[in-house]
Amino acid sequence: MRWREICGVAFAILLCAPASTARAQSPYGIGRPATAAEIAGWNIDVGRDGSNLPKGSGSVSHGREVFAQQCASCHGDNGEGGLGDRLVGGQGTIGTAKPIRTVGSFWPYAPTLFDYIRRAMPQNAPQSLSDEDVYALSAYVLSLNGLVGADATLDAKSLAAIKMPNRDKFVGDARPDVK
């Protein structure tokens, strides 16, 4: 008897499972599944912890060459800025009357540098650089800011391990702040 009940329940679950799965499927049945390959091709989001950073690595010295070719015309030969943002210096100025916001002085997470260069730089040809070049540029900009040595080579693990000086200086939105 007991066994029959159990079988009955199990049978009911088997019957119901496809039905509930169907209900859990898209309510409108619009769109098509995205394949893993399609997602991998488009998902270029790099987490602040370095998650989703690609394989590969790049050195400061290679980054110096790529920077001269691809970046210096807008950001200056040494990242001092021009048409593009200043990238270097300013550490210690953020809490003063004249803050200088750069990668070194203001950016909280080093992997964001890789994410941004890969998706948006250089401005005239974004997403044209290899992952190795992006690692190298990240390394070079961080070296100009004194955050890695001139002989450094960065990969996913070592880039994520860098602690940026301004990391703990971000707070939540306290508005309304005038009452």
Place this chain on the structure above:
Amino acid sequence: MSSTIDTSDKSATTTRRGFLKGSGAVAGGVVLGAGASAAAETENLPPNVPDWMKAPGDPMGSQPYGAPSPFEKGVVKNISKNLKQYISASGRTPLQELDGIITPNGLFYERHHGGVPTIDPAQHRLMLHGLVERPLIFTVDDLRRFPSESRIHFLECSGNPGYTKPYGKTASDLVGLLSCAEWTGVSLKLVLQEAGLKPEAKWVIAEGADAAALTRSIPIEKCLEDAMLVYSQNGERLRPQQGYPLRLLLPGFEGNMNVKWLRRLHVTAEPAYSREETSKYTDLLPDGTAREFSFYMEAKSIITRPSGTQRLSAPGFHEITGIAWSGHGKIKRVEVSVDDGKSWQDAQLQEPVLTRALTRFRLPWQWDGKPAVIQSRAIDETGYVQPTLAELLAVRGENYFYHNNAIWPWRIAADGEVTNALA
């Protein structure tokens, strides 16, 4: 009396709107030629029959897509001529030239981070992936198959205006990174439900298909509250400058989060901490800390007429009008002062008063011809009162940059000239 005060009396015989535009010639580049006006007086005014009644006008079909009258050619976007570059840049709505609450699509403000892409909608896709049961890809036609909705909301750039001098001359210079439209699309909630959110889904990272691949993280609560995937604006498909063929709309949130040319929604447990939401759109306080994820645009208003670079033609009746808005809901009240802030009176609010939309306000006013300072302040349904610039600066300091929702007063001189009272 009026001819001595009205320095552009040649145009005073044209319509009042024409006159106001003439007086805004410096900012808008509108020039009503005195010679042309004089000719019009002799040929086209009573008792004569005007020229345009003596011959047929342009035939049907001369403008397959209509354009404004050539006499309105000065009403264009307010685009600075002195920008370092124009790929990541902004252009403003000429607020002082507009009536009502809807911004014409051609005058909607623009802010781009990698230029305006030209996207073939047949080759555009929206990918929805991450913490969902079923990662999905949609065509634009797919998204138009969902139940649709239309809503009127404002959009405002977070930096509108900055906190430091030089301050702008016109209402557009000050807060022209603001526009309002009727948006049509599909509730983001429906699309997320189509994929099935996993319990740990807390954020959605939105990415644009522009050369900046602009990325912002949206809290899941907003995605499930009133966020929309928009394909039409004021009845027609989005303009390229507004994200054609698909954009995100987050009513009340700062403009850059309303990602244009939307191509990807990545459902995650934590924000992306992208460059835009760490190094750029954060608010630096005097102590060196910076506020991040400061999403909402707070209550704000500005008088658009009379406003900077316009000129009152003569003492007597003038309607004061302007716009008010709040990212936190409906405008409850707008108060106007015509005596440099000593006293305030309630303005009339034009219906409909909609949540997270522009609200038009008006106050009838008799100008006595003496110097005056006029200003408006908005109060929204949360009870929040629009602050002064001094109050904001006292709390935030001069390096804050974004979310300046200060009261902006206009000074009216004895000759009727209107200027920025804080400049």
